[in-house]
Amino acid sequence: MQQQTPLISIQNLSKHFGEGETRVDALREVSLDIFPEQVIGLLGPSGSGKSTLLNIIGCILEPSSGILQLEGETVYDGRWLRSDLRRLRLEKIGFIFQAHNLMPFLTALENIAVVLHLAGYNTAAANKRAQELLDYLEVGNRANSYPSSLSGGEAQRIAIARALANKPKIVLADEPTAALDSERAGIVMDLLRKVAIDQQAAIVVVTHDEKIYDRLDHIFQLRDGKLHDQS
Amino acid sequence: MNLAYRDVRHNLGRFIITCIGLSLLLGVVLAMIGIYRGMIADALELVDTMDAQIWVVEKGTRGPFAEASRIPLDTREAIARIHGVTRTGAVTFQSIQTQTGSAKLRLYVIGYEPGELGGPRRIISGHGLTGRNFEAVVDRRTRLDPGDHIQLGRNNFTIVGTTDNAVSSGGEPAIYLSLDDAQRLQFDLSPSAIRKERARGITTSASTNTVSAVIAQISPNASDKHIVSMIQRWKHLSAMTRHQQGLILTQSVIEKARKQIGMFTGILILVSAVIIALIIHTMTMDKIKEIATLKLIGAPDRVIINLIVQQSLAMGLIGFALGGVLISNIKDIFPKRLILQPLDGLSLAGIVVIICLLASLYGVFTALRVDPAKALAG
Numbered sequence: 117m118q119q120q121t122p123l124i125s126i127q128n129l130s131k132h133f134g135e136g137e138t139r140v141d142a143l144r145e146v147s148l149d150i151f152p153e154q155v156i157g158l159l160g161p162s163g164s165g166k167s168t169l170l171n172i173i174g175c176i177l178e179p180s181s182g183i184l185q186l187e188g189e190t191v192y193d194g195r196w197l198r199s200d201l202r203r204l205r206l207e208k209i210g211f212i213f214q215a216h217n218l219m220p221f222l223t224a225l226e227n228i229a230v231v232l233h234l235a236g237y238n239t240a241a242a243n244k245r246a247q248e249l250l251d252y253l254e255v256g257n258r259a260n261s262y263p264s265s266l267s268g269g270e271a272q273r274i275a276i277a278r279a280l281a282n283k284p285k286i287v288l289a290d291e292p293t294a295a296l297d298s299e300r301a302g303i304v305m306d307l308l309r310k311v312a313i314d315q316q317a318a319i320v321v322v323t324h325d326e327k328i329y330d331r332l333d334h335i336f337q338l339r340d341g342k343l344h345d346q347s
Numbered sequence: 348m349n350l351a352y353r354d355v356r357h358n359l360g361r362f363i364i365t366c367i368g369l370s371l372l373l374g375v376v377l378a379m380i381g382i383y384r385g386m387i388a389d390a391l392e393l394v395d396t397m398d399a400q401i402w403v404v405e406k407g408t409r410g411p412f413a414e415a416s417r418i419p420l421d422t423r424e425a426i427a428r429i430h431g432v433t434r435t436g437a438v439t440f441q442s443i444q445t446q447t448g449s450a451k452l453r454l455y456v457i458g459y460e461p462g463e464l465g466g467p468r469r470i471i472s473g474h475g476l477t478g479r480n481f482e483a484v485v486d487r488r489t490r491l492d493p494g495d496h497i498q499l500g501r502n503n504f505t506i507v508g509t510t511d512n513a514v515s516s517g518g519e520p521a522i523y524l525s526l527d528d529a530q531r532l533q534f535d536l537s538p539s540a541i542r543k544e545r546a547r548g549i550t551t552s553a554s555t556n557t558v559s560a561v562i563a564q565i566s567p568n569a570s571d572k573h574i575v576s577m578i579q580r581w582k583h584l585s586a587m588t589r590h591q592q593g594l595i596l597t598q599s600v601i602e603k604a605r606k607q608i609g610m611f612t613g614i615l616i617l618v619s620a621v622i623i624a625l626i627i628h629t630m631t632m633d634k635i636k637e638i639a640t641l642k643l644i645g646a647p648d649r650v651i652i653n654l655i656v657q658q659s660l661a662m663g664l665i666g667f668a669l670g671g672v673l674i675s676n677i678k679d680i681f682p683k684r685l686i687l688q689p690l691d692g693l694s695l696a697g698i699v700v701i702i703c704l705l706a707s708l709y710g711v712f713t714a715l716r717v718d719p720a721k722a723l724a725g
Binding site: 167169170173177202203204205213217219220221222229230231233234235239242246261262278290291337343 | 348350353354356357358469585636637640641642643644645646650720721722723
């Protein structure tokens with residue numbers, strides 16, 4: 117598996133905020149390769165740089181230096197090489213949030229279909245694919261429910277379905293099990309594992325949740341902006 | 348996928364309440380415009396109803412509406428003899444307050460010679476003045492009917508007919524009397540005053556054989572300006588065309604009230620703009636997390652702009668429509684006449700659209716500055 121092209125490749129990536137006496141080095145010379153079917157965990161105390169790294173991989177935050185490659189395409193090399201970063205996120209990356217972040221005014225089906233519409237699907241095709249994803253994640257019966265009427269586990273499954281809607285090869289999950297009990301957290305991690313295998317995707321999970329550590333392929337600890345392999 | 352529609356659908360109750368609030372505000376703006384139009388229409392109504400092309404008044408005055416005017420009654424014969432004049436009438440005007448039951452009633456008394464120019468344009472119930480004393484025709488807004496009686500001065504008048512579209516520039520409904528009755532009402536002294544005058548050695552009171560104005564219609568091929576300039580040469584008279592009389596009424600008699608209403612309408616439009624901007628901004632702030640999520644998952648700016656602008660326009664136009672329906676249905680209970688003209692409605696709709704677009708800018712500006720990383724912030 118390691119002979120494959122990494123889906124996420126980070127080389128000597130640094131990020132600092134401020135200058136002079138107020139300079140804070142959030143990431144220092146971080147390098148990391150993540151391959152298809154891998155589910156890796158990013159751990160670290162608050163302020164260690166986990167969110168900074170996740171934001172950089174998600175093309176939300178510009179690094180200070182280093183190289184970022186996604187699916188073999190260099191997207192950052194001292195500067196962003198793509199001007200349409202939102203399009204890049206839409207095409208290549210799926211996001212899963214701690215608080216699911218479903219649109220409260222859209223039904224479960226519409227929450228997934230909205231991503232497909234953005235990607236250019238017509239209504240019928242978008243709805244078909246959204247229903248398939250809901251069925252795949254075993255929440256097909258909640259297609260017409262609004263997020264306010266879903267349980268935490270159901271809402272997180274629908275958030276996962278939304279993240280997978282556009283068949284991304286990279287899934288970034290920010291504390292996806294923080295709001296769930298052990299059983300539901302396990303189910304969510306199993307789903308992410310299934311997605312990694314079925315879609316040949318790389319999944320990065322930022323977590324503090326010890327109960328899911330045994331479901332991760334690698335665990336990386338961020339301390340003072342440096343990455344340590346804890347596997 | 349129309350996100351604006353889905354957001355509205357999900358928060359329908361809140362959206363409707365906001366629209367109702369906005370409709371009341373825009374309804375008031377529409378009412379103010381209607382009152383403004385009504386004021387102008389009221390001011391011109393008598394001039395239109397009298398249907399005269401020439402108004403002859405006392406020299407040096409801009410009567411009979413803007414200033415008091417008194418000219419001899421026989422002026423009418425002199426005017427009638429001018430070439431091109433086809434019909435004339437002598438009229439008097441005065442405001443009077445009387446009582447009907449327990450209610451006070453302000454009336455605009457118009458005296459004219461039955462059969463001559465100056466009477467009501469049409470009778471909607473009963474009949475016109477027959478020439479007998481103490482008969483009156485009233486505007487329907489007095490709520491008097493044929494057969495009713497009304498006390499004016501020292502005499503009791505019988506309502507013989509009703510008319511419409513006859514109000515003074517101040518909105519007082521008109522009452523038509525015969526010229527004789529109107530002159531007596533205007534000039535006759537009370538018995539005690541007569542006794543006092545006699546005691547002072549004055550045996551005749553001021554001449555009652557005067558009128559406020561003489562009005563004239565002219566033949567289609569005659570020039571009103573030419574006839575006016577001819578009358579102007581007579582030393583004791585002033586004359587003006589119907590257009591000039593209209594200008595005096597709208598630019599002089601109701602000028603301040605007109606400006607006041609206009610300014611108030613402008614302030615209300617400004618207040619509406621600020622309120623709409625605040626509502627849109629609040630609605631945008633309520634959706635900051637969703638907007639950040641949309642940006643994070645790859646939604647282009649136009650999707651976010653559409654979400655805000657479409658909701659803003661929907662709110663403004665629905666509010667405007669509800670306000671329009673509301674005011675159309677209650678306009679008749681306003682004490683002053685309220686005229687809703689389609690062009691005014693369209694203009695206000697256009698202003699509402701512009702306000703909504705401008706108000707959205709604030710929300711759009713806020714939304715576009717939202718950092719997509721906010722979605723990950725938990």
